[in-house]
Amino acid sequence: MxxxxxxxxxxxxxxxxxxxxxxxxxxxxxxxxxIETPFDRFDAQKxxxxxxxxxxxxxxxxxxxxxxxxxxxxxxxxxxxHLIVARNILRWTAAGAAAHGSRGREVMLALKAAxxxxxxxxxxxxxxxxxxxxxxxxxxxxxSIKELAGEIAMILLDDLCRTLPGPxxxxxxxxxxERLQLWRxxxxxxxxxxxxxxxALHRTTTGTDxxxxxxxxxxxxxxxxxxxxxxxGSSIAMDCLYGLPKRSRISTNLxxxxxxxxxxxxxxxxxxxxxxxxxxxxxxxxxxISREGGAATxxxxxxCCSGHxxxxxxxxxTPLTNAVGAELALATGALDLWVADVQDVFPGIMDVAACFHxxxxxxxxxARLPGAEHIAFDHxxxxxDQADQLAERIVRRGIQAYGERQSGKVFIPQxxxxxxxxxxxxNILSTFGGADVLLEHLRSGRIRGVVNLVGCNNLKVxxxxxxxxxxxxxxxxxxxxxxxxxxxxxxxxLGFCLPEGLAAAGTGLNAALxxxxxxxxxxxxxxxxxxxxxxxxxxxANASGESLKxxxxxxxxxEWSNEKGLGAAMGFRxxxxxxxxxxxxxxxxxxxxxxxxxxxxxxxLGAVMVVDSDPVALAKRxxxxxxxxxxxxxxxxxxxxxxxxxxxxxxxxxxxxxxRHGHHHTHNHHTEEHHE
Numbered sequence: 001m002x003x004x005x006x007x008x009x010x011x012x013x014x015x016x017x018x019x020x021x022x023x024x025x026x027x028x029x030x031x032x033x034x035i036e037t038p039f040d041r042f043d044a045q046k047x048x049x050x051x052x053x054x055x056x057x058x059x060x061x062x063x064x065x066x067x068x069x070x071x072x073x074x075x076x077x078x079x080x081x082h083l084i085v086a087r088n089i090l091r092w093t094a095a096g097a098a099a100h101g102s103r104g105r106e107v108m109l110a111l112k113a114a115x116x117x118x119x120x121x122x123x124x125x126x127x128x129x130x131x132x133x134x135x136x137x138x139x140x141x142x143x144s145i146k147e148l149a150g151e152i153a154m155i156l157l158d159d160l161c162r163t164l165p166g167p168x169x170x171x172x173x174x175x176x177x178e179r180l181q182l183w184r185x186x187x188x189x190x191x192x193x194x195x196x197x198x199x200a201l202h203r204t205t206t207g208t209d210x211x212x213x214x215x216x217x218x219x220x221x222x223x224x225x226x227x228x229x230x231x232x233g234s235s236i237a238m239d240c241l242y243g244l245p246k247r248s249r250i251s252t253n254l255x256x257x258x259x260x261x262x263x264x265x266x267x268x269x270x271x272x273x274x275x276x277x278x279x280x281x282x283x284x285x286x287x288x289i290s291r292e293g294g295a296a297t298x299x300x301x302x303x304c305c306s307g308h309x310x311x312x313x314x315x316x317x318t319p320l321t322n323a324v325g326a327e328l329a330l331a332t333g334a335l336d337l338w339v340a341d342v343q344d345v346f347p348g349i350m351d352v353a354a355c356f357h358x359x360x361x362x363x364x365x366x367a368r369l370p371g372a373e374h375i376a377f378d379h380x381x382x383x384x385d386q387a388d389q390l391a392e393r394i395v396r397r398g399i400q401a402y403g404e405r406q407s408g409k410v411f412i413p414q415x416x417x418x419x420x421x422x423x424x425x426x427n428i429l430s431t432f433g434g435a436d437v438l439l440e441h442l443r444s445g446r447i448r449g450v451v452n453l454v455g456c457n458n459l460k461v462x463x464x465x466x467x468x469x470x471x472x473x474x475x476x477x478x479x480x481x482x483x484x485x486x487x488x489x490x491x492x493x494l495g496f497c498l499p500e501g502l503a504a505a506g507t508g509l510n511a512a513l514x515x516x517x518x519x520x521x522x523x524x525x526x527x528x529x530x531x532x533x534x535x536x537x538x539x540x541a542n543a544s545g546e547s548l549k550x551x552x553x554x555x556x557x558x559e560w561s562n563e564k565g566l567g568a569a570m571g572f573r574x575x576x577x578x579x580x581x582x583x584x585x586x587x588x589x590x591x592x593x594x595x596x597x598x599x600x601x602x603x604x605l606g607a608v609m610v611v612d613s614d615p616v617a618l619a620k621r622x623x624x625x626x627x628x629x630x631x632x633x634x635x636x637x638x639x640x641x642x643x644x645x646x647x648x649x650x651x652x653x654x655x656x657x658x659x660r661h662g663h664h665h666t667h668n669h670h671t672e673e674h675h676e
Contacts, residue, residue, distance in 0.1 A: 104234025
């Protein structure tokens with residue numbers, strides 16, 4: 001563990017070092033226009049509160065807030081630093097479980113309604129329905145796909161919302177048996193996600209649980225509920241309802257925005273209404289109306305996880321940026337409608353939208369924005385059957401807004417990249433001809449190991465730099481990377497998700513992937529698709545006969561920043577896989593809680609949390625840990641790394657492009673230039 005970092009990058013640092021040229025251009029453009037961004041607001045927050053960074057501020061009751069100092073080593077109630085830090089981190093974990101679980105519940109409800117025939121929604125993933133029904137032990141040849149889908153939805157909802165103690169059926173059916181036995185011995189099996197979140201808030205209220213060790217045990221229960229209900233359960237529902245991901249090649253980054261189309265951005269995490277918007281955008285009558293207004297057609301753009309999810313399932317959507325970069329995309333002035341549902345939608349987007357013609361629509365009762373129009377499912381989800389009508393209203397708003405574009409206010413950077421997306425366990429195994437082929441690549445050292453490289457972004461490190469540098473080192477050392485969520489945008493934009501990215505990968509990775517024309521980083525979708533990565537890891541473990549904790553597999557979220565990121569890391573550590581980060585959690589104020597997270601979970605779970613603010617050093621730690629695991633199970637050593645790094649190749653190509661054209665950015669036009 002490194003000490004808590006007290007100084008953080010400035011906006012100027014970001015403008016000098018962030019790896020994506022479009023980000024640099026937009027920051028300069030916004031600064032010239034006098035429009036505030038998250039980077040300005042982050043600078044204005046400095047210096048950050050030391051008590052908050054260390055986790056030693058308690059405001060759970062109104063006798064405080066209490067701060068732990070040498071002068072006051074206990075709060076008013078007698079809680080010491082260890083208890084306060086543990087309670088704070090438990091509440092974060094519970095919030096993450098609630099976040100993913102809440103939006104997953106919407107999909108589960110839609111799957112149930114579709115299965116029962118209550119809404120006219122096709123089941124697009126029959127193969128997932130059949131596989132899940134068999135795993136749950138409910139398969140019956142006499143039952144239709146819809147009937148099985150309805151039963152699956154009820155199991156998922158029961159695991160999410162269970163109040164009467166009983167087996168967690170998703171976890172029991174799909175978790176590795178070795179892990180199940182361990183979790184039983186530790187007495188951390190969850191009753192249900194709702195109950196564990198409920199219990200976490202109960203334990204941390206005034207004068208309830210005063211034992212920090214008991215608090216962290218509840219954190220582990222919340223971690224399991226997060227992983228197996230909020231994530232795996234939600235992912236199952238999505239795959240059953242909308243089908244498995246489909247491999248495709250797409251364009252990404254701000255240079256992929258077209259000026260002559262009605263441009264609608266979808267931002268957030270909930271797929272039910274987004275799926276209906278995708279469907280509406282393809283309607284001939286709505287496209288005809290857009291053409292009457294002077295547009296060529298209607299195009300959809302993805303922000304944050306809505307973009308990843310819809311892209312993997314339906315195609316026909318252009319991924320632009322993550323949550324932190326949303327305001328930069330808005331400031332292109334080329335997006336007519338911004339459709340926001342839940343999570344990672346910063347309130348600051350309203351201030352930027354007000355500077356342009358862009359309309360904002362919110363679509364969930366859980367997440368409203370002052371000044372936005374609300375076209376949404378209600379609190380009871382009683383109008384799920386009206387998704388198509390709501391989507392039509394939304395698309396019509398976008399068509400109307402297109403006619404309000406402000407002349408001279410469109411600014412689109414040239415940076416554009418192609419990327420390959422839509423990887424799943426199923427299509428990967430099909431490509432390689434089975435798990436045994438992949439396992440042989442791992443045993444031989446051609447693939448040193450596999451990392452799930454994901455997470456949100458955090459302005460405590462230079463924006464997108466950490467995830468790119470970690471990816472640089474991993475692929476150079478023959479480590480295969482899986483990616484999803486906000487971190488994936490940086491890798492999509494810089495060529496890591498193209499087969500051409502193998503130019504900076506190790507010789508072993510080239511030998512394993514080049515014959516299949518595969519990229520060194522596999523895009524698996526949105527942040528819920530951590531479930532896809534964990535399923536891939538379980539396939540490798542089953543094929544090898546080794547337990548997960550023995551294998552060269554890991555989780556890394558270099559720039560994590562919110563409660564869901566904490567839950568994701570905890571979910572993989574509970575499987576016995578280390579998690580690696582450039583940002584420390586707020587636990588430094590307690591040596592006991594810090595020791596538990598950074599050291600003691602090795603003996604308890606077989607995995608620890610590793611933090612190093614230097615992304616290159618962090619990646620090399622992953623590689624070293626993989627080599628130790630490989631040696632312990634008798635696998636062949638991997639080759640030495642290559643010298644080149646993909647992000648450096650991108651910079652060279654970017655510089656050559658700018659030199660050829662004699663400029664660094666363009667105004668008011670769309671370009672077909674690719675940085676490849």
